[in-house]
Amino acid sequence: MKNRRAIRDGEISNVSDTALWVATFRGQEGERKDAAFHDPLATLLAGTRGRQIAASMPRSAVVAWAMIVRTAAIDRLINESLATGIDCVLNLGAGLDTRPYRMALPSALRWIEVDFPNIVELKNSQLAERPPACRVERVELDLSDRSSRKAVFAQLGSESKNALVISEGVLPYLSNDEVASLAGDLYSTPSFRNWIMDFDNAGKRRMPRVWEKRLRAAPFLFQVADWFDFFKQSGWLPHRLITSAEQSAKIHRPYPFAFPLGLIMRALPAPVRGRILSLSGAVMMRKQEPQARR
Numbered sequence: 001m002k003n004r005r006a007i008r009d010g011e012i013s014n015v016s017d018t019a020l021w022v023a024t025f026r027g028q029e030g031e032r033k034d035a036a037f038h039d040p041l042a043t044l045l046a047g048t049r050g051r052q053i054a055a056s057m058p059r060s061a062v063v064a065w066a067m068i069v070r071t072a073a074i075d076r077l078i079n080e081s082l083a084t085g086i087d088c089v090l091n092l093g094a095g096l097d098t099r100p101y102r103m104a105l106p107s108a109l110r111w112i113e114v115d116f117p118n119i120v121e122l123k124n125s126q127l128a129e130r131p132p133a134c135r136v137e138r139v140e141l142d143l144s145d146r147s148s149r150k151a152v153f154a155q156l157g158s159e160s161k162n163a164l165v166i167s168e169g170v171l172p173y174l175s176n177d178e179v180a181s182l183a184g185d186l187y188s189t190p191s192f193r194n195w196i197m198d199f200d201n202a203g204k205r206r207m208p209r210v211w212e213k214r215l216r217a218a219p220f221l222f223q224v225a226d227w228f229d230f231f232k233q234s235g236w237l238p239h240r241l242i243t244s245a246e247q248s249a250k251i252h253r254p255y256p257f258a259f260p261l262g263l264i265m266r267a268l269p270a271p272v273r274g275r276i277l278s279l280s281g282a283v284m285m286r287k288q289e290p291q292a293r294r
Helices: 002-008 015-029 042-055 059-082 117-126 146-158 176-187 229-233 244-250 261-267 270-277
Strands: 090-092 110-115 136-140 163-167 192-200 237-241 280-287
Touching: 002 244, 015 042, 015 059, 015 117, 015 270, 042 059, 042 280, 059 163, 059 192, 059 237, 059 244, 059 261, 059 280, 110 117, 117 136, 136 163, 146 176, 176 192, 176 237, 192 229, 237 244, 244 270, 244 280
Parallel strands: 090 110, 090 163, 110 136, 163 192
Antiparallel strands: 192 280, 237 280
16 A cells, blocks of 8 residues: 555656656755755655655666766856846746856846746745845746737746756747747747757657656657757758767766666766767857848
8 A cells, every 4th residue: 555655645646656666766866975966946846746756656776876977067058148148037847956056156146936836826935035146037927828928928038138048858848830839939929049058969769668657747748850950941940959878978967777767878888878879969049140041
């Protein structure tokens, strides 16, 4: 009965639950002596339910590795972007990300988080007494609501000169048409010039069978043969790429020795393993000027 209860409590019932899942791994990272970053507020936000989800999901060690590598890579891209004069960050589907509280950011920077109302309410209540490093605002919005999304983009775009967009762990849950529409709307906003996202360029592939049932309420929908070619059609080109292979080496975090994927990966020749791990990572996309698209 205890195991059945744990699995029931750890079930993912909607996309928002995946934010609890990811936040748990981010919080646990700080417990390591070789931590790539420290995020104690992630543990606070994930709570007991986040720990239950993380504990009940298959391939936990592999997912944790991927989340930490991804987070650290995007941290690097954000820091590099700040040197270019970014005046605003728009974090789409921000989930339980707490970068404005844990990163050294300019106090004048405007950081806007967009997500479902339940996520915004949770963060507003739990972080009300926690001082961020910069100006933080939160907007309640379902990104699939295009009319409302375009209105938010138009307003925020008019209030910034050089905005950075982030969509970490968001695109897989949108359909190809929804991602194309989002990319087009971002491109149409003049002050949105740079866009950080995680990527998986391994081509079209189905979700692992061990996850299909567990993620029925939050399936991976975005499937493309070539990730970067897809976004090129909407005017976005890769400007700065950090692969999982590069970032894992930088933070000295090899692929976990976990059955069965870890054993398979460790058995592969190093060059082959490196090529596989270079198919994913984080990327800074930059808007292609209209005349260059002709």
